[in-house]
Amino acid sequence: MLPKQLKKFVIFFGLVSFLLSQSNEIDSNQKEKHVNRLAKESSPYLLQHQYNPVDWYPWGQEAFDKAAELDRPIFLSIGYSTCHWCHVMEHESFEDEQVAELLNENFISIKVDREEMPEVDHVYMSVCQAMTGRGGWPLTIIMTPKKEPF
Numbered sequence: 001m002l003p004k005q006l007k008k009f010v011i012f013f014g015l016v017s018f019l020l021s022q023s024n025e026i027d028s029n030q031k032e033k034h035v036n037r038l039a040k041e042s043s044p045y046l047l048q049h050q051y052n053p054v055d056w057y058p059w060g061q062e063a064f065d066k067a068a069e070l071d072r073p074i075f076l077s078i079g080y081s082t083c084h085w086c087h088v089m090e091h092e093s094f095e096d097e098q099v100a101e102l103l104n105e106n107f108i109s110i111k112v113d114r115e116e117m118p119e120v121d122h123v124y125m126s127v128c129q130a131m132t133g134r135g136g137w138p139l140t141i142i143m144t145p146k147k148e149p150f
């Protein structure tokens with residue numbers, strides 16, 4: 001490489017490195033801003049959603065009790081880690097601050113990994129198919145705190 005080209009390469013590489021470090025810092029700050037209950041879970045799918053601004057609950061009595069206490073419906077989202085459309089929905093919806101605000105103010109949001117809880121997936125996929133004639137993932141169900149879809 002010629003000295004002039006080498007100098008340009010070094011400057012370019014330095015600039016790219018600086019920008020990438022700033023981007024990582026921004027990502028890190030954004031992640032620190034929102035850490036929800038899924039951060040305590042072991043499921044790879046649930047952990048993918050731990051930094052969403054949506055105030056996710058894992059499937060469990062805590063979520064149902066909170067929904068009953070606040071008299072809010074439940075927004076149930078079921079998916080799995082290798083589901084392409086689950087990743088798309090996360091990026092386009094669950095990472096969006098306005099969507100998160102709407103969900104957080106009006107629902108108790110529960111995220112389920114269908115590979116870890118196939119019995120929950122089976123029940124609500126059957127409900128979805130009975131109500132709509134079709135089903136797939138990500139699966140979204142709106143239901144009462146008593147687990148009754150509507």
